[in-house]
Amino acid sequence: EQKCGKVENCPETKYRSLDGSCNNLKHPEWGMAMTRFRRLLPAEYGDGIRSFRRSKSGKSLPNARKVSETLFPLTVIPDKDYTLAQMQYGQIITHDIAQGGGLNDLFCCTEHLQYLNKTEQAPNCLPIAVPKNDPFYSKYDAKCISFARSLTDRDLNCGKENKPVQQINKVNSFLDLSIIYGNNKKVHDYMRLGTGGLLKTRKYKDQEWPLQDLNPSESCALAKKNDTCYYPSDPRINQHPHLALLHIIFYREHNRIAKSLAEINSHWDDNTLFEEARKINIAQHQHVSYYEWLSLFMNVTTLREDDPVGYVDEYDENVDPGVLSEHNNAAFRIHTQIAGQLHLVEEDRGVEGTLRLSDWYLRPYVLEERNNFELLARGLSTQRSMAADVYHDKEITHHWFRRTSIGYDLRAIDIQRSRDTGVPTYNKARALCNLSVAASFDKLVDIPKHIQEKLARLYETVDDVGLLVGGAVEDVPQGYAIGPTFQCILLIQFGRTRAGDRFWYERSGETGFTLDQLQEIRKASFSRLICDNAKGVKRMQPKGFKKLSSSNQLVDCQFLPSVNLSLWKI
Ligand code: HEM
Secondary structure, eight states: HHHHTOOOOOOSSSSSSSSSSTTSSSSSTTTTTTEEOBSSSOOOOOTTSSSSSOTTTTTOOOHHHHHHHHHHHHHOOEEEEEEEHHHHHHHHHHHHHOOOOOSSSTTHHHGGGTTSSOOOOTTTTTTTTOOOOSSHHIIIIHHHHHHHHHSOOOHHHTOEEEEOOOOSSSOSSSSHHHHHEEEHHHHHHHOOOTTTTOOOOETTTTEEEOOOOOOTTTTTTOTTTTTOOOOOOTTTTTTTTHHHHHHHHHHHHHHHHHHHHHOEEETTHHHHHEEEEEEEEHHHHHHIIIIIIIHHHSOOOHHHHHHHHSSSOOOOOOEEEEEEEEIIIIOOOOOOOOSHHHHHTTTEEEEEEEEGGGGSSSOOGGSSSTHHHHHHHHHHTSSEOOOOOSOOHHHTTTTTTTSSSOBBHHHHHHHHHHHHHHHHHHHHHHHHHTTTOSSSGGGOOOOOOHHHHHHHHHHHSGGGHHHHHHHHTTTOOTTTTTTTTHHHHHHOOOOOOHTTTTTTTTTSSSTTTOOOHHHHHHHOOOOHHHHOOTTTOEOOOOOBOOOOTBBBBEEEGGGSSSOOOOGGGG
16 A cells, blocks of 8 residues: 555656655665655654653653743844745755654644643643643544544554554655655646646736645635635645745746747657656756755765766665654754744845734735735845754744644744654764763753753753754854754765665766756756746845855846756757
8 A cells, every 4th residue: 555655566767756656666665755754763752652752760751832942942143144045945855855744643732732831731642731621622632632543553654563653754755846746646637737848837917826726725824715825736835935935936947947848849748848847847956955055054075075077876776765753853843044024125135024924824825916926035035044043933933823823832843743753862863973972961062051951950861852952952063054963864864865866866877867968957056046937036146045245246147057958959
């Protein structure tokens, strides 16, 4: 059954599948959608199988909301170098390779975080307090818990009963723009126009927009019935305006490439045009992700050389690209750089207005009003992201989904989610990374003293601190966005994501490009993507993830390197 990743036969094709199956011909299920997250370390559950991790002495760990409030206070400090685009591209990468959420019975408890300030304890739902007399309790608790209970270990764990539960990644683990193309045929086919290699789009104000979701439900909190909400090629597309904006950039980029290819190769049929455009779109995205984004973010010299010329053939069929739980449920949950106010920025880079993030969760239609799309696109690459530190914006730690509920704390959800998913302790991850293991709070060498003291007040022993919490409070070395433990995990993950992808864009052979084409792909940049797909943006700085400066000044879009598609002429 697909859920457990069984693939019978792999078709012969030079293009990627949608669900990631058959990328690896020896292990066709590796990296496939609806298969289990991988682990570096054994899961740590309270009962060894599925319940929240507990303290070493067997007690509940400190309340997640309390941990969030104590360790991740509210302050707005802009980053010195990065633009908000740097943060936003990170969310695109995350969504491209992982979608977790809950399939184990404690997931529902995480949903109750909004009640954390109340004191009564919910049965079956230990660390979360939900008042029984609250209407939400019966609605959610009963529904959730009974759903969860109806799942057997078999459902949860691909038939491996009585083994520690492993959560399922609903999307494929490859960096392949599945957020745009879908992870399954049904979604994919719905979006294909069937001619010219194009994706279906809606024309409005002389621009192309994604299809409207005709049955919007939980994925959208519409103000008025007919307001636009986008068809969920990825269910998270509507989450907030900047995320939807980058989705649209990639949609338009696909059609832009397909139209050019159709002019160059008029004999190509719909499918060839579609697959070749998809392949180029994905290649550019992989290039921006690794060379422009990841290299900014952390020291990737151990991951690859800076500026390769020629092919990079590192594919290894023994490398499993499946997303790691330690990555998805701890190290990569980098929510500290999120900004609560989104600037609307004019062509001269003056700020014309601001959108409050929590006003616009699940209301993407704001992009289509006035010229907001362009104003927000410029804002993304002009406004600075929040600093990579312990401080978080209250839009995310108090008001997440404020308009549809009383407001969640995303950081508390992260903390709870990592306990849900059996993520191991900080010390165990440090040992795995060959970093020092602390015998007491004051021996946490990468964590500042004042935070060591807070940890000591929250936890019984240093061995109770989870990877997500310990890693997120480490000192961040100058020029990086995360501390050494998270860097170690990300290096493992992104090393596997590349070396485990048979279709990696820098490879030679029939899945790759000609050398000349590859050198063209290497001209792709975030700024060029914006220039080509946000019509009203006429000037961008070459490095869109970095703030404007004397060495990164605005230039006319035409002067930014671009990929010459005429090299695809056959
Ligand atoms: C405005 C920006 C962002 C918002 C509003 C946001 C919000 C969220 C939400 C609501 C979740 C689900 C939490 C749960 O139920 O477990 C989540 C998960 C996650 N986020 Fe973010 N996030 C943002 C940016 C980022 C960035 C920049 C990164 C990394 C660089 C990131 C990494 C992750 C990861 C790895 C997950 C787990 C994914 C999954 O399993 O589905 N997020 N985020």
